[in-house]
Amino acid sequence: MKLYLIRHAETVDNVAHRLAGIKDSPLTNHGALQITRLGRYFASQNIKFSHIFSSDLSRAVLTAQGLSAHQPELTPVLLPSLRERDFGSLEGKKWHPTWESSIVPKQPESEASMRQRANTFLADFLLPLLIEGDETGDEAAVAVVSHGLLLRSLWRALLACFPPGDVRIGGDADINAFNPVWTNTGYLEVLVRPRLSPLVGDSDMPVLGGYSLQVLGVNTRAHLADLQRTQGGVGSATFDQRQKRIDHFFGQKS
Numbered sequence: 001m002k003l004y005l006i007r008h009a010e011t012v013d014n015v016a017h018r019l020a021g022i023k024d025s026p027l028t029n030h031g032a033l034q035i036t037r038l039g040r041y042f043a044s045q046n047i048k049f050s051h052i053f054s055s056d057l058s059r060a061v062l063t064a065q066g067l068s069a070h071q072p073e074l075t076p077v078l079l080p081s082l083r084e085r086d087f088g089s090l091e092g093k094k095w096h097p098t099w100e101s102s103i104v105p106k107q108p109e110s111e112a113s114m115r116q117r118a119n120t121f122l123a124d125f126l127l128p129l130l131i132e133g134d135e136t137g138d139e140a141a142v143a144v145v146s147h148g149l150l151l152r153s154l155w156r157a158l159l160a161c162f163p164p165g166d167v168r169i170g171g172d173a174d175i176n177a178f179n180p181v182w183t184n185t186g187y188l189e190v191l192v193r194p195r196l197s198p199l200v201g202d203s204d205m206p207v208l209g210g211y212s213l214q215v216l217g218v219n220t221r222a223h224l225a226d227l228q229r230t231q232g233g234v235g236s237a238t239f240d241q242r243q244k245r246i247d248h249f250f251g252q253k254s
Helices: 012-016 029-044 058-068 111-136 148-159 246-250
Strands: 002-007 051-055 077-079 141-146 167-169 187-192 213-220
Touching (some): 029 058, 058 141, 077 111, 111 141, 141 148
Parallel strands (some): 002 141, 051 077
16 A cells, blocks of 8 residues: 655645644645645656545645545545644644643643544554455555644554564655654655554554555655745735635646
């Protein structure tokens, strides 16, 4: 299975450096162009997704729809478990290095809570697809569209399912594969060919033995080559979906 862990497109709060976890921050015009480029790029590489999973927040949904626009028979599966970290009372506030220690009425979601959501998604959706593909011999392509911090939790949870000796770094990836970051519409690409083996130790998740996980690319952005932000502040302005039907904007099946 080819797995693509994709961050959503640029939002107004991204540009303003404001914390937007469960807050439904709208796309910028530049973010809408990123989505168009992303969808066209995968189509040009003849990558056909068997499944697209997405956070149910609009910035992720629109990014996922940019992929499915080139496969009209495929509808993204929207999941609250793939939402970004809930920043509590800090939602919408400017990011600052000391915010983690702030005393606020509603504390941000814990790392343990995000890890549990990541494990739930793996157990309920992703690992069953791995087993099915292993049994049928199919090599599917699966996209997961989410948010930077949740993607990091998901990636760590997936890595924990593999014996360290079965994790390899190749292609355009580097050592940052073990602690990756995602820019807007950047994606981490891996090749997974696992077979479930019995539970090992006290892990909450099964260990995937017998096959390797190979990292092919980290924060890949080939689709954004030569994409420049529109000058005059237009690129950072809020994208108005009413200007065009969203399927027309993403459009161009190729």
